[in-house]
Amino acid sequence: MSTKTKVILRSGKDDAIKRFHPWVFSGAIKKIHGPQADGSLVEVFSNRDEYLGTGLYQDASIAVRIMAFAPHKPDELNADFWQKKLAAAYHLRQATGLTENKNTNVYRLVHGEGDLLPGLIIDHYNGNLVVQAHAIGIHKYRNEIAQSLKNIYGDKLKSIYYKSKDTLPGNFSQSEEAEGFLFGNTASDIVLEYGHKFEIDFIQGQKTGFFIDQRENRQLLAQYAPGKTVLNTFCYSGGFSVYALAAGARTVESLDSSRKALELAEKNVELNFSDTGNHSVILADAVQYIRENQKVYDLIVLDPPAFAKHSNVRHNAVQGYKRLNAEAIRQISPGGILFTFSCSQVVNMSLFKSTVIAAAIQAGRQVRILHQMNQPADHPINAFHPEGEYLKGLVLYIE
Ligand code: SAH
Numbered sequence: 001m002s003t004k005t006k007v008i009l010r011s012g013k014d015d016a017i018k019r020f021h022p023w024v025f026s027g028a029i030k031k032i033h034g035p036q037a038d039g040s041l042v043e044v045f046s047n048r049d050e051y052l053g054t055g056l057y058q059d060a061s062i063a064v065r066i067m068a069f070a071p072h073k074p075d076e077l078n079a080d081f082w083q084k085k086l087a088a089a090y091h092l093r094q095a096t097g098l099t100e101n102k103n104t105n106v107y108r109l110v111h112g113e114g115d116l117l118p119g120l121i122i123d124h125y126n127g128n129l130v131v132q133a134h135a136i137g138i139h140k141y142r143n144e145i146a147q148s149l150k151n152i153y154g155d156k157l158k159s160i161y162y163k164s165k166d167t168l169p170g171n172f173s174q175s176e177e178a179e180g181f182l183f184g185n186t187a188s189d190i191v192l193e194y195g196h197k198f199e200i201d202f203i204q205g206q207k208t209g210f211f212i213d214q215r216e217n218r219q220l221l222a223q224y225a226p227g228k229t230v231l232n233t234f235c236y237s238g239g240f241s242v243y244a245l246a247a248g249a250r251t252v253e254s255l256d257s258s259r260k261a262l263e264l265a266e267k268n269v270e271l272n273f274s275d276t277g278n279h280s281v282i283l284a285d286a287v288q289y290i291r292e293n294q295k296v297y298d299l300i301v302l303d304p305p306a307f308a309k310h311s312n313v314r315h316n317a318v319q320g321y322k323r324l325n326a327e328a329i330r331q332i333s334p335g336g337i338l339f340t341f342s343c344s345q346v347v348n349m350s351l352f353k354s355t356v357i358a359a360a361i362q363a364g365r366q367v368r369i370l371h372q373m374n375q376p377a378d379h380p381i382n383a384f385h386p387e388g389e390y391l392k393g394l395v396l397y398i399e
Contacts, residue, residue, distance in 0.1 A: 002075075005034030005042040005057065007064055014046035017053055017066065020384035022118045024055065024064035038172075039136035041067075041077065056119065056137025060169065065118035065135055077141055082148040089115045089122075090152050096377045106191040106200070107378045108212050113388050114380040120145070123208040125200050126191045127158040130208035131182070134167045139178070146182040159184030161202045179203075190271065194219050196242050197271040204260070206236060213391050214239055214303065216376045217339070220395065221301070222247040224337050228298035231255065233286040233328075238265030240301045240339070242272050245279060249299075255282040255289060287320075290327040299337045300328045306344040306390075314346050318355050321347070325359035329367065332398045341373070341393035349392045356394055366399035 009017070013028035024044060034042075042057040044064055054074055055066040067081075068074050074081055089110045093099050098107040109129065110122035119135030122145075129149055133139040146160050160183040165173050172178060188201040193215055200209040218239050225244040232240045235254035244252045254265045262281040269279045282289065286304065302324060308317030325340055332338055342352045349372065360367040373393035375381075381388045 002043060002073075003034075004054075005032060005036065005040060007032050007042050007044045007057070008049075009044065009046055009052070011047040014050070014052055017044065017069070020069055020382075022055075022066045022113050022116070022382070022385055023062045024066070026059075026061055026063040029063060039140045041074075041137070043073070056135055058136050058169075062135075065137065067118070067137075077144070079144055079147065082141065082144045083151060085115070085117055086110065086122075086145070086148045086152060089117070092380065093124075093378055098378055103195040104193050104215070106193050106198070106210060106212055106215075109378075111379045111388075113382045113385040116382065121208065122149070123210070123212060125202070125209065126189050127153070127156055128184075128186050128189055128202065129153075129157070129160045130202050131160060131162050131164075132167055132208055133162075133164040136168065136172055139164060139168055139172055142177075142182060150183060157183065158189070159186040159202075161186075163202065163208060193239075194243075196246060198237060198239070198242070198268050199264070199271060200237075201264070205264075206261070211236060211239060211303075213343075213375045213379050214341075217341070217373045217393055218243045220371060220373065221299075221339055224299060224339075224395070225249040228337075229333075230299045230301070231295075231297045231331075232301045233290065234303045234305065235265050235281075235301075236261045238268045240303070241265060241279065242268055244299070245269065245273060249278070251278045251280075253280050253282055255284055255286055257283070257285050259283055287324055287327075290324065290331065293331070296331055296333045297336065298333050299339070300332055302328055302338070302340045303343075303393075304341070307342070308344040308346050311346045314344075314351075317344055317347060318351065321352070321355045322359045322362070325356050326362040329360055329363040329365050329396075329398055332365075334399060336398050337370075338367075338396040338398060339393065340396065341391065343391050345387050345390045347392075348389070352392050353394065356396070360396070360398075368397045368399075369394055370397050371395035 008031045010030045044052045053066040053069040055064040105126040119138040121132040165178045222243045225247040230244045230249045230252045233255045241254045307320045375391040
């Protein structure tokens with residue numbers, strides 16, 4: 001007999017788990033037998049006492065993250081468990097050609113649910129790994145995770161930085177253990193993405209240090225940038241700006257509301273180009289700038305942070321995207337291009353597309369869709385967890 005806490009679901013709430021959806025919402029739970037310690041390993045059963053899976057418990061809206069589905073019933077998440085899961089994640093990146101790539105040494109190694117490891121993010125930066133826990137249960141296994149990563153990367157590994165202050169709830173985020181090196185001590189490094197250099201600050205940077213998910217979309221931008229006047233809004237560390245300049249853009253303006261972000265953007269431009277005369281930065285609120293500024297550009301990038309984190313604010317988010325896109329479309333020269341994105345999970349591609357089309361109607365401009373963009377292969381989507389499809393974007397041709 002297992003001594004683990006038993007989570008019993010309400011009738012009918014077992015369907016999603018049987019379809020390998022990895023979350024148990026608190027509202028789906030009928031009863032819990034046993035201690036309810038945050039981060040503990042629990043067993044999940046249907047209302048008919050059918051074993052469904054084993055997962056990590058937390059007193060929150062997502063109450064259990066399933067780490068093993070029936071018939072698997074691990075007693076504990078031991079070294080072997082982590083080794084197999086993390087090696088599988090590594091093999092997937094190997095399959096995409098990212099692990100041995102001379103021009104790109106930054107990629108996401110573990111993308112939470114997309115790698116059947118809900119609550120865990122790991123990014124790889126030229127031999128440095130940044131590990132981020134989004135669940136208390138994952139936090140408890142950080143040392144086992146670090147050990148497996150050392151086994152996988154061997155002497156190619158320079159450092160492992162654990163960075164969960166902003167992603168763990170309550171007391172856990174305050175604890176000293178929420179952030180720090182688990183191996184080595186490289187605080188920043190220069191990485192390559194499609195041959196472009198970026199300096200990543202693992203400790204001070206936003207998220208794990210870089211927005212890796214835009215890699216392929218930045219590369220696509222390069223096709224459209226030659227000779228263009230470019231406005232890169234929500235630029236963070238200047239990813240799109242560097243690609244545009246390298247492709248021969250006439251001028252590039254990088255805009256962000258964070259001074260620190262603009263410093264990073266300038267540094268990255270300087271890392272790549274000896275002459276930076278055609279690059280400038282704008283410290284401003286993007287929404288206000290786009291509304292008030294009268295200047296016209298050939299190419300605008302809109303890559304805002306998630307406007308909606310929950311479905312109850314989806315409507316406001318859609319209005320926000322519509323206003324922002326309408327103003328941007330007005331400021332694009334005839335024959336110009338808009339790269340527009342949404343990373344809100346609750347706004348899907350079809351809603352995003354209709355919102356951007358509504359914005360074009362409002363702006364009174366004829367637009368055509370040239371590309372529909374998504375997250376790259378190192379941010380895989382678990383087919384049983386459609387919520388994992390979060391990044392979407394459109395390239396529009398504005399008449
Ligand atoms: N495009 C970037 C990632 C963007 S992340 C890349 O390729 O790396 C979102 C950025 O938007 C952050 O740098 C944040 O500082 C900035 N931001 C958030 N709200 C903003 C606002 N209202 N106006 C301008 N920038 C904003």
